[in-house]
Amino acid sequence: AQSVAQPEDQVNVAEGNPLTVKCTYSVSGNPYLFWYVQYPNRGLQFLLKYITGDNLVKGSYGFEAEFNKSQTSFHLKKPSALVSDSALYFCAVSPRWDDKIIFGKGTRLHILP
């Protein structure tokens, strides 16, 4: 079955430190991968996507993610965390170009001042 896993319910990072939010997937073929963020009292917002090409993709607010096919991972990263990055982050995958997006359960990121 197609699925996406976010192994951490919560990640705590000190402001100014690098952050990583983990995501692994299980799909057949070449996946389309996404990260979305949900700030308190706001709707889900698109951060970035991997379709094909360079394994390192850059997105909004200084975030980037690295596609690793051998490890079936798509971890979200940022070199220096801000308190305003505190939010709920969702990894998502689509098994095919014409298939629906499957979301992970989310990881809550806390940036400590």
Place this chain on the structure above:
Amino acid sequence: EAGVAQSPRYKIIEKRQSVAFWCNPISGHATLYWYQQILGQGPKLLIQFQNNGVVDDSQLPKDRFSAERLKGVDSTLKIQPAKLEDSAVYLCASSFGQVPTYEQYFGPGTRLTVT
């Protein structure tokens, strides 16, 4: 540009009652999605429209849930009768095209509590 609008923002009903949610997508977006987000889980697609046609409703509990997008613009999602397990946030999203490579824009959601 105006975002995706949803109403109501909150709704509390008793089990076996009916409820309806409304969504108005971003102007010009042909694709409209309804998602169910249960607490502690990621959004799950219920139904996807392309203009006024259904693209995917494989995860819609059709015995109690229905949705329509008659004029290819705004949409209504209905639950009748509601069950306790329907308590969730119902998210509407829209995109310019129907394939997932097009970015989806989400509304603020409707939080439904079934008692």
